[in-house]
Amino acid sequence: MDPQQLRTFVAVVDESSFSAAARALGYTQSAVSQHIAALEADLDATLLTRRPVAPTEAGRRLLEHARPLLLRLDAARADVARLRQVRPGRLAVVCTPGALTPAVADALVGARTAAPLRAVSVRVCDRDQAVRAVSTGAADAALVDGAVAPSDPLPLPDAGPLTAFAVAQEPLAVLLPVAHPLAGRRGLRLPDLSAARWIDAPDVTVALTQLRAVAQTDGFGPQLAFLGGDFAGLGALVAAGGGLTTAALSAATGMPGVTAVPITEPRIVHRVELLHPRAPGAAAAELADALRPSR
Template sequence: MDPHLLRTFVAVVDHGSFSVAASALGYTQSAVSQHIAALETDLGTTLLTRRPVAPTPGGARLMEHARPLLLRLDAARADLARLDQAPAQGLSLACTPLSRTALLTAPLPGEGPHLRVLGREETLQAVTAGEVDLALVDGAAAPSDPLALADIGPLTTLRVAEEPLALVLPAGHPLARRSAVRLADLSEAHWIDAPDTGIPLPRLRVAAGSDGFRARTTYEGTDVLMLGALVAAGHGLTLLPASAARLVEGVALTGLSAPHLVHRVEVVHGRLPEGPARVLAERLGAGA
């Protein structure tokens, strides 16, 4: 399977248009059509309907494989590039919104460090593709368990910090006076789906063993205070690390009695030559 054809297919699905995908990729629309036709011939199945442009059942199944395959190819390219990498003088890193506080206890070494705050998926993609030296990611996990990250290449992960999670509720919510609640009891509550800031709802379904936790509101930003303001205004519930939740005004906080989950931050990196990135990774690990 030609990865160039696969990238074209993903672009068409993402944009829902052959012409928009062509513009994004720098191809002609005719070239995009030829790529899709060649991929369909190779796989022996129709992948896209044309009007409207949407994946067929076979195309939807291919999309489940396409992103991990392309990301793994980017990881291989970046890993080979690191073999000949000279010691870096600068430092570039990416972090998720709720992991960046870990940097407050680890001064950034080197000159002119470059910090990018991205969503969880984008952060992992950046370090996998070698766009940044290392990354800080966060999520919910059982105490001392590693984060359930995708297998995206020969990357090293290391615990940086763990802290309790807090359920964030509007101040007048009936559960606001409770010291702790069971997560499974909230499966039918109204939730805010904030995949890059709060704990993603699919993770809550796995943790509670429930197919509930449906979103009433979707927030695609990375501002924790904005997420808290949505909770305060009654748009739904969310889970945040306790230290971040305490910064939000107009809400109530309660703990989880079951399951026992913590908010965990990890540093993720590939091969690190001598330089600021290695120094920072060692500092973050030592701080843990």
């Protein structure tokens, strides 16, 4: 399969339009149509319906392979390019919203202080975008967070030879309004909260689908859906009684009207991991040394 035809196919699916995909890729619409026709001929399958534009069953199957394949191709190009790139004056870091803990923030400021001429940038995005940014060379390092069993690493997309290690780990907690009847508890069983009102905020914290999976029970119905990376805004909704959510135990510190109660069952923790290329630049290596837990 031609990688460029795969890129065109993914763009058409994402845009749900041949013309919009052409604009996004800088092609003519006829070129996009030719790419799709050639790909369908190569696979001997119809990949897209035309009105409306949407993937067929074969197209959905291909899409499952296309995104990881294209990411690995971009990662390979970036990995080779790093051999000849030297950017001593830059440190570009991407973070998921829950990864920017006080300890992480101190390390980032320290990286800036240690090299006054270094330009340090921090961008917040979701986990898949963070992994892609490091893999493709758009960022020097990524800090990603998530909820896992204590001994498990974070599940991350296959994006080539990246190094990952935990920089922080603490109990996962339920965030509640301070006046909530359960706010004074020392711990909470997650299955006992399946019928509570929840805020689904997958861009900021654990998605409710994952809570159902780890609690091994139905429920966890969303009272509100919250999209975006504004963690302070999510806290304001919790404080106002909009529903419960989960976060690192320390997340409620300084959050008005919110308290955090650790989850005692099942055993699940909030972990922050640093990702960087197998051969990081000097700035990323210094950041990794600053964040690597002492043994």
